[in-house]
Amino acid sequence: MFWHLFYYRLKILITNLPLIFWTMVFPILLGLLFMAAFSNLDQANLxxxxxxxxxxxxxxxxxxxxxxxxxxxxxxxxxxxxxxxxxxxxxxxxxxxxxxxxxxxxxxxxxxxxxxxxxxxxxxxxxxxxxxxxxxxxxxxxxxxxxxxxxxxxxxxxxxxxxKERSFSQSNFYFFALLGMTILNGFIWGLGNTNDQQANQSANGIRICLSPRNKFVVSFANLLASFVLFYLQSLVVLGVFHFIYRVDFGNNWGWIFLLIAIGSLNALSFGTLMGNFSSKISFDQKITIGTTLTMAMSFLAGMMGTESIKYWISQNLPLLGKINLVNLISEGFYQLYYYQSLQPFYHNLLWLAGFTVVFFLSNVYFERRVSYDHL
The missing domain is CATH 3.40.190.10 (Periplasmic binding protein-like II)
Incomplete structure (x- = not known):
């Protein structure tokens, strides 16, 4: 039954073209604008x-x-x-x-x-x-x-x-931040899952609540289907940045793939938690709140030309940088590219994985307590 649910959820997600556009095509187009804006940035900062x-x-x-x-x-x-x-x-x-x-x-x-x-x-x-x-x-x-x-x-x-073998590239920094924002935008997929599972949000939610299937199995199948599709989608964005836009990510590809995997799961769990925590407001309002949070975290991570703010935070409010999900992901790419020692990356990855576990357990707690007066 689990794989049956997984297969059909995957088919539903693949046909959601607006969602795929905003979480895959839009970042690629934004990266193209970055290429036009930052093509001479490294030469200007010699x-x-x-x-x-x-x-x-x-x-x-x-x-x-x-x-x-x-x-x-x-x-x-x-x-x-x-x-x-x-x-x-x-x-x-x-x-x-x-x-x-x-x-x-x-x-x-x-x-x-x-x-x-x-x-x-x-x-x-x-x-x-x-x-x-x-x-x-x-x-x-x-x-x-x-x-x-x-x-x-x-x-x-x-x-x-x-x-001296690896030179500093400021344009790389912006692409790392953009990829961090792109991955966290996966929260929309998590929100979509909760919207289709909650009886007060959609007709699909009513049918799921009336069905004899275990709600946790349905939720996990939806999460796994979203993760597989969004992870592959994130790899496509990574491939475009690297092979077409010529962004150098270094040589630690195994760690890069793992970072994207944990970041994707983190984003999906974060979106699911938003949906479970705010189950009484509309889906569009949740999207607005999530997008606002993502853009704020991207701003503090230095993506909008605010690297000086990111540096100030790292020096004076390091904990704020550690709870910024976009910063954790983009900093992981930065550390894998520039640092000779991977110790800071391991520490950064533990923070990201820790948040993912907290989000997942919180979702289990909320979903076990869901009940409706009437359907």
Whole structure:
């Protein structure tokens, strides 16, 4: 009986052309607009030599030496000038420098007023420098020979050379966010399932409630049919982005397929939960609420040119980024492409899987409690 229900639900979903358009064709067309808008974005954001400041009353020659080691084919990446706190603040406000480091005893702080690739390099450099500084301190306290420590630091140059093999692409970032939004739009499929299962929403729901079939079996068959079709549809979008739009997703294709699978199941469960939780409002109102939530999450994930907001959230409100489903999915693509270590991706995937389990169990709870006064 289960496979009979699954087969016929699949046939019904395949014939729902408006739904397929908005969850597959529309993202592909939107990606085409992205291609037109961002075709020269990476060339426009190539690293040029930029001016930065250092605010310090102590010797910073060691820090500057490491900073000057950051170079492009044209030469040093940054020109450094020593400034007072007031001068640095004024020049940063007037965009004469892109940022400045302030040394206060053992603490080093970076001040920026924008979040472009140059500022990201400054932030990453400071993070790496502080990590190296901590390691050196620990090794010296442990009695390690300073010459051996120096040899280890020189060996880090190999890492710099290898990291150049994958260049930063800002257009990729927007496509990752677009794919995250596309996957979460699968909530519409989950809403459609609940609409066809609830007796106060549709005639199909009345027939299902009057039938002798187990309601959980019907619900699971609908969910599985939606998942299979939506997952394949998401792979089509991925294929168009990669093979036609030439978006590079890296080489971790196994993890990419798993991320899309969990993201698709998450979106379907999220939509089903919305339908179960708000069973007394109309289907169109649910679509409006779900679309509004999806667009808000896409905005906070940086898809609308709001990557600076995404960066601010990651620095100041990291939990907000962890409960943003679009951000979790798009960040997964970002981590698989740019990060050498997959540890952050595993952590991100656990959050996404955790939400999926919570949504699924919540749906089971709501559907077991459904009852009607009369049909």
């Amino acid at each position: 690293l040029n030599q930029s001016a930065i400041g250092i605010v310090s009353e102590e010797d910073t020659s060691e820090f500057e030496t490491m900073l000057n080691s950051l170079q492009t084919d044209e030469g040093e990446l940054f020109t450094v000038s020593h400034l007072s706190k007031q001068e640095a603040t004024t020049q940063l406000t007037n965009d004469k420098i892109i940022g400045y480091y302030e040394f206060d005893k053992a603490d080093i702080q970076l001040f920026i007023n924008q979040n472009h690739i140059e500022q990201t390099v400054l932030s990453e450099f400071l993070s790496q420098y502080l990590q190296i500084q901590d390691k050196v301190t620990v090794l010296l306290n442990a009695g390690v020979n300073p010459e051996e420590i120096h040899a280890q630091l020189v060996a880090n140059e190999d890492f710099i050379t290898e990291s």
